[in-house]
Amino acid sequence: MNRIRRLWLAAISFAVVIPTLLLNATPAYADALSAIMQSGTLRVAVPEDYPPFGSIGPDMQPRGYDIDMAALIAKSLKVKLQLVPVNSANRIPYLQTSKVDLVISSLGKTPEREKVIDYSTAYAPYFQGVFGPASVKVTSAADLTPGLTVGATRGALEEIALTQMAPKANIRRFEDNNATIQAFLSGQVDLVAAGNVVAAAILAKNPPRRPEMKFVIKSSPCFVGLNKNEPALLAKVDDAIAHAKQDGTLEGIARKWLGQPLPAGL
Numbered sequence: 001m002n003r004i005r006r007l008w009l010a011a012i013s014f015a016v017v018i019p020t021l022l023l024n025a026t027p028a029y030a031d032a033l034s035a036i037m038q039s040g041t042l043r044v045a046v047p048e049d050y051p052p053f054g055s056i057g058p059d060m061q062p063r064g065y066d067i068d069m070a071a072l073i074a075k076s077l078k079v080k081l082q083l084v085p086v087n088s089a090n091r092i093p094y095l096q097t098s099k100v101d102l103v104i105s106s107l108g109k110t111p112e113r114e115k116v117i118d119y120s121t122a123y124a125p126y127f128q129g130v131f132g133p134a135s136v137k138v139t140s141a142a143d144l145t146p147g148l149t150v151g152a153t154r155g156a157l158e159e160i161a162l163t164q165m166a167p168k169a170n171i172r173r174f175e176d177n178n179a180t181i182q183a184f185l186s187g188q189v190d191l192v193a194a195g196n197v198v199a200a201a202i203l204a205k206n207p208p209r210r211p212e213m214k215f216v217i218k219s220s221p222c223f224v225g226l227n228k229n230e231p232a233l234l235a236k237v238d239d240a241i242a243h244a245k246q247d248g249t250l251e252g253i254a255r256k257w258l259g260q261p262l263p264a265g266l
Contacts, residue, residue, distance in 0.1 A: 033232040036101055042079050044070040045086040045100040052200045052257040053106040053124070053222075065257040066104045066222075069123055072249065073102070073224070076240035092117060095227060102237070103225035118228050120237045122221035123250065125263050128158035131199045131211035132191035138214040144169035144191075151189035153180045158193040161217045177201075185209065193217065196258055203259030213260055221266060 036042050046066050047054035054064040062083055074081035084100050091105045095117060106126060109119055130150065132138060144150060144166045152159035154173040163171065172189055174180045177198050184192040184202065192202070192211065202211050224237050244250040254262045
């Protein structure tokens with residue numbers, strides 16, 4: 001009987017101790033910044049097929065705006081850089097499964113993405129705008145008189161938005177971006193409505209009619225993506241971006257790859 005009583009008392013004690021341990025237990029928290037510093041390597045997801053943000057150069061090495069940005073952040077952390085090529089579909093899953101520490105892949109901010117990842121401050125302009133040579137004096141949609149012809153790709157965001165902004169503008173619509181670019185280069189149109197990536201492609205051809213930005217139709221800048229609840233890493237990334245803006249490094253990257261200065265307020 002005494003033996004049974006001892007077992008019963010032991011069971012009661014065990015039942016009391018276990019809930020107490022569970023209440024006092026805290027989940028393991030992985031500090032991404034500490035892990036990066038300990039390994040000495042920053043793993044960054046970057047594009048390989050989306051120039052000028054990321055592509056493979058003639059030397060078979062990755063290059064582009066996002067590549068330079070990844071190198072800038074790794075340098076600020078004083079660690080080695082490991083580039084991990086991704087596409088639009090797998091860049092966030094790579095982050096969530098810890099294949100990479102950061103996503104620097106022309107990543108825009110959406111309400112759906114904000115539910116699963118955090119964002120840095122903006123580091124790159126991504127926008128649709130109207131571009132043209134310096135000789136054409138236009139600063140807003142109101143300046144698009146019927147005498148000025150604007151080329152745009154049919155069905156593109158900038159074509160739809162510009163049609164709404166300036167319903168009386170003389171817009172010539174083309175079937176794809178290449179046709180729109182060629183129309184501008186050949187002088188068929190005075191101005192071109194396009195994404196800044198398309199404008200960069202025009203600049204890369206170095207035509208006599210070098211386009212400059214006239215005004216922004218819609219802005220959707222790029223951000224560095226990182227996992228939720230990593231305040232230390234987020235602070236370091238934001239600090240690196242802020243310093244790059246202050247000392248002109250980011251301006252240089254924008255001019256190098258986009259052929260345009262950083263827009264005011266980025």
